[in-house]
Amino acid sequence: MAVEVKICGITDEDAMEAAIEAGADHVGLVFYPNSPRAVTPERATELLSYLERPISRIGLLVDPDDALLDAVIGGVRLDLLQLHGNESPERVEAIRLEYGVPVMKMIPIAGPDDLAAADAYLGVADRLLFDARPPKGSNLPGGNAVSFDWSVLTGRRWPLPWFLAGGLTPTNVAEAIRISGTKAVDVSSGVETAPGVKSPDLIRAFIAAARGA
Numbered sequence: 001m002a003v004e005v006k007i008c009g010i011t012d013e014d015a016m017e018a019a020i021e022a023g024a025d026h027v028g029l030v031f032y033p034n035s036p037r038a039v040t041p042e043r044a045t046e047l048l049s050y051l052e053r054p055i056s057r058i059g060l061l062v063d064p065d066d067a068l069l070d071a072v073i074g075g076v077r078l079d080l081l082q083l084h085g086n087e088s089p090e091r092v093e094a095i096r097l098e099y100g101v102p103v104m105k106m107i108p109i110a111g112p113d114d115l116a117a118a119d120a121y122l123g124v125a126d127r128l129l130f131d132a133r134p135p136k137g138s139n140l141p142g143g144n145a146v147s148f149d150w151s152v153l154t155g156r157r158w159p160l161p162w163f164l165a166g167g168l169t170p171t172n173v174a175e176a177i178r179i180s181g182t183k184a185v186d187v188s189s190g191v192e193t194a195p196g197v198k199s200p201d202l203i204r205a206f207i208a209a210a211r212g213a
Contacts, residue, residue, distance in 0.1 A: 001183070002211055003177055003182070003183055003184060003185060003210050003211070003213060004025040004026065004163075004183060004184035004185070005023075005024050005025055005026070005184075005185055005187075005206070005207050005210045005211075006024065006025065006026035006027070006028055006056075006058065006163065006184065006185070006186040006187070007019040007024045007026070007027055007028065007187060007188075007191065007198075007203055007206075007207075008027075008028030008030070008037075008058070008060065008165075008186055008187065008188040009028060009029075009030050009035070009037030009060075009188040009189075009192075009196065009198070010027055010028065010029060010037075010047060010198060011037055011039055011043075011047075011196055011197075011198070012047075012198065013047065013050060014198075014200050015198035015199075015200060015203060016047050016048075016050045016051075017050060017200070018198075018200035018201075018203040018204055019055075019203055019207075020050065020051060020052065020053070020055065021204075022203055022204045022207040022208070023207055023211070024055060024203075024207060025055065025056060025184075026055065026056040026057075026058050026080075026186075027048075027051075027055055027056070027057060027058065028058045028059075028060055028082065028186070028188070029044040029047065029048070029057070029058070029059055029060065029076070030060045031044070031059055031060065031061050031064070031068065031072050032060065032061065032062040032084070034062075035196075036195040036196030037188065037195075037196045041071055041072050041074075041075035041076050042075065044059070044072075044075075044076045045075065045076055048076070048077070056079045056080060057076075057077065057078050057079045057080070058078065058079065058080045058081075058082050058104070059072055059073075059076060059078040059080070059081055059082065060082040060084050061081060061082070061083060061084065061085075062083075062084050062085035063085035063086055063087060064083075064085075064095075069095065069098075069099060073099050073101060078101060079101075079102070080101065080102050080103070080104055080126070080127070081095065081096075081099070081101050081102070081103045081104070082103075082104045082106065082129065083095070083103060083104070083105050083106065084106040084129075084131075085106075087105065089120045089121050089123075089124050090124075092105055092121060092124045092125055093123075093124035096124065096125075096126075102126040102127070103124075103125050103126055103127075104125060104126060104127035104128065104129055104163070105121045105124075105125040105127075105128055105129070106128075106129045106130075106131050106165075107121075107128055107129065107130050107131070108131055108132070108133040108134070109130050109131065109132060109133060109148045109152065109166070110132070110133040110148060111148075111149070111152065112152040114133070115130075115152060115153075115156065118130075118158060122158065122159060122160065125160065126160065126161075127160060127161045127162060127163065128158060128160060128161075128162040128163070129162065129163040129164075129165055129186060130148075130153065130162060130163070130164055130165065130166075131165040131166045131186075132146045132147050132148045132165070132166030132167055133148070134146075145167055145189040145190065146166060146167045147166045147167025147168070147172075147176075148166055148167075150164070150175075150176050150179040150180040151179055151180075153179075153180040153181060153182065154179060154180060154181060155181065156181075161183065161184060162182065162183075162184065163182070163184040163185065163186045164176060164177075164180050164182040164184070164185050164186065165185070165186035165187070165188075167189075167190065168185055168186070168187045168190045168206075169187075169190035169191075169202075169206070170190070170191070170202060170205035170206040170208075170209045171209070173185055173187070173190075173206060173209050173210050173213065174209050174210070174212060174213035177210065177213040178213060185210055187206055190202070190206065191203045191205075191206050
């Protein structure tokens with residue numbers, strides 16, 4: 001079974017077309033104003049109009065309040081909400097029930113002890129995403145081009161699907177898949193030439209490398 005690939009933080013048509021043509025399984029739009037990859041619900045709808053085949057549409061939010069959730073979910077057709085902040089299990093469950101959209105919760109990882117935090121979300125999230133803990137001083141919860149020791153995931157199993165993220169690139173994604181055993185990878189900064197500027201060539205190279213693994 002091929003590894004699932006998500007291209008996150010798409011902000012322009014060229015990147016969206018490259019993700020589609022190269023065979024991405026998921027595309028991610030960021031609704032976090034502090035991110036260089038942030039888009040408005042209106043812009044997200046324009047970008048998603050390029051989808052010509054079934055691709056999962058994922059919206060990334062960071063500790064969203066109800067007003068932002070209303071604007072995003074009311075204005076954009078999404079298949080999954082990616083909660084990438086400090087959302088509690090109770091908040092994750094409330095969002096999932098209130099809006100009727102499946103939810104993926106990010107778990108920040110610096111070392112093996114951090115994996116235990118996932119347990120609290122097993123009954124309330126539909127997917128997990130293990131991302132590198134942000135470096136000290138960063139105001140972004142993800143997209144920092146840093147990775148963690150993938151071996152902490154070796155042999156680990158959870159009763160729901162999970163993604164690996166954090167510092168993945170076309171040159172290291174195959175090794176990351178081999179070491180971690182993941183069945184799904186998520187990339188953002190690793191296919192960029194500058195923060196928020198996706199490279200169609202890097203998108204294609206990343207998807208090819210993940211598929212080759």
